[in-house]
Amino acid sequence: MFEEALSDEERLIRDTVRDFAERELAPGAADRDEAEHYDRSLFQGLAALGLTGAPFPESVGGGGLSYRAWTLVMEEIGAADMAVAVSLSVHVLSQSPVVRWGTPEQHERWLVPMLRGERMGAFALTEPGAGSDAAAIRLRATRIGPADAPAAYRLDGTKIWISNAPEAERYLVFATLDPEAGPSAIAAFLVEKGTPGFEFGRKERKLGIRANPASELVFRGAEVPVANRLGAEGEGYRIALSSLGEGRISIAAACTGIARAALEAAARYVSDRQAFGGPLTDQQGIRFMLAEMAQRVATARALTRAAAEAKDRGQPIAEASSLAKWTASDAAMSVASDAVQLFGAAGYSRENPVERYLRDAKGAQIYEGTNQVHRLIVAEQLLRGLGLPE
Numbered sequence: 245m246f247e248e249a250l251s252d253e254e255r256l257i258r259d260t261v262r263d264f265a266e267r268e269l270a271p272g273a274a275d276r277d278e279a280e281h282y283d284r285s286l287f288q289g290l291a292a293l294g295l296t297g298a299p300f301p302e303s304v305g306g307g308g309l310s311y312r313a314w315t316l317v318m319e320e321i322g323a324a325d326m327a328v329a330v331s332l333s334v335h336v337l338s339q340s341p342v343v344r345w346g347t348p349e350q351h352e353r354w355l356v357p358m359l360r361g362e363r364m365g366a367f368a369l370t371e372p373g374a375g376s377d378a379a380a381i382r383l384r385a386t387r388i389g390p391a392d393a394p395a396a397y398r399l400d401g402t403k404i405w406i407s408n409a410p411e412a413e414r415y416l417v418f419a420t421l422d423p424e425a426g427p428s429a430i431a432a433f434l435v436e437k438g439t440p441g442f443e444f445g446r447k448e449r450k451l452g453i454r455a456n457p458a459s460e461l462v463f464r465g466a467e468v469p470v471a472n473r474l475g476a477e478g479e480g481y482r483i484a485l486s487s488l489g490e491g492r493i494s495i496a497a498a499c500t501g502i503a504r505a506a507l508e509a510a511a512r513y514v515s516d517r518q519a520f521g522g523p524l525t526d527q528q529g530i531r532f533m534l535a536e537m538a539q540r541v542a543t544a545r546a547l548t549r550a551a552a553e554a555k556d557r558g559q560p561i562a563e564a565s566s567l568a569k570w571t572a573s574d575a576a577m578s579v580a581s582d583a584v585q586l587f588g589a590a591g592y593s594r595e596n597p598v599e600r601y602l603r604d605a606k607g608a609q610i611y612e613g614t615n616q617v618h619r620l621i622v623a624e625q626l627l628r629g630l631g632l633p634e
């Protein structure tokens with residue numbers, strides 16, 4: 245298959261992660277999915293490889309990996325088991341704002357154990373009444389102590405669909421000081437599992453990535469010290485949005501992995517399957533399907549790398565990361581669907597991996613911003629770039 249040029253270092257990283265993914269992740273992926281079993285030892289394996297803090301600067305204790313190289317990592321993990329890829333991506337997403345907005349004390353106390361993979365993170369934004377319209381969150385933060393110098397905050401409300409919960413120990417939680425005031429009243433809080441008044445509600449019953457848990461978070465008067473507020477009051481919305489571009493690149497890379505795995509499985513199957521006097525690959529119609537699937541994989545990968553390279557150059561990534569995530573998740577979905585088709589009835593069976601790829605891909609069109617929201621972002625950037633009213 246078409247492969248772009250990689251440096252020796254990038255090739256080494258890619259091959260190391262591919263080896264781990266093929267040995268440790270892929271073999272048990274179907275069983276974990278069937279049992280909805282989250283295997284924490286896999287996260288520890290990722291930590292041992294230095295991946296739980298890889299794309300962060302060495303100055304804060306991260307691995308100093310470029311985003312371009314990070315997309316190689318995520319593609320390999322996504323190809324082996326998307327549930328593990330999402331778990332790692334969310335863990336990284338929950339640290340990004342702390343790297344950027346955290347105080348030196350928060351870096352030391354909160355971030356370092358997460359970078360090392362000793363603690364797992366989750367990113368808690370979505371609520372029953374606030375998904376795409378994230379500024380509409382209602383989870384209430386009430387100051388304890390004087391308004392200008394509170395000692396702590398009390399959190400009350402519910403988050404839903406929080407990936408890695410209840411496994412994760414550390415939650416980046418967005419709350420509002422005034423539900424009527426919109427984005428300007430939102431603040432971000434670092435909340436530890438076990439905080440009195442913070443509990444887990446219903447576990448989400450998912451179509452795909454079933455081996456990655458997601459659950460409700462329920463706050464009933466949970467007290468969070470002021471030292472655990474990330475950034476200032478009112479900066480929470482900017483903090484939430486500030487890392488989503490990186491998260492989208494990460495998911496785009498993992499989706500490229502799903503699409504690649506689905507294509508490879510389908511190509512092997514049709515070259516083996518005999519019909520009409522020879523292998524199915526003798527049929528031009530089948531070859532056209534394979535070629536079009538390969539085109540979608542290559543497009544997803546190219547846009548993902550372009551977004552990662554823009555991030556590495558320090559350029560704005562809103563448009564590039566939206567294009568990458570939207571294109572790659574659509575590619576994963578359509579290539580997986582074609583792979584099921586090429587397997588025939590065998591593709592519809594849970595005995596083969598392609599139906600899992602299809603189920604796993606669907607979610608990626610919804611989380612990290614739905615693909616409709618990405619169209620809105622791309623159109624907004626386009627109009628802005630042309631100096632037209634947004």
Ligand SMILES: Cc1cc2nc3c(=O)[nH]c(=O)nc-3n(C[C@H](O)[C@H](O)[C@H](O)COP(=O)(O)OP(=O)(O)OC[C@H]3O[C@@H](n4cnc5c(N)ncnc54)[C@H](O)[C@@H]3O)c2cc1C
Nearest residue numbers: 367368369370375376377405406407607610611612614616
């Ligand atoms: C597997 C999975 C894992 C998740 N993990 C997390 C997590 O870890 N943390 C977290 O905070 N959230 C998480 N989420 C939630 C996710 O971020 C939201 O589901 C997503 O933002 C969409 O919100 P919603 O489900 O409320 O849909 P809605 O916002 O209600 O949208 C419903 C439909 O309307 C469309 N739509 C909405 N607004 C517009 C518009 N302006 N123009 C055109 N179409 C529009 C949407 O695209 C969608 O198709 C997860 C979701 C899933 C499925």
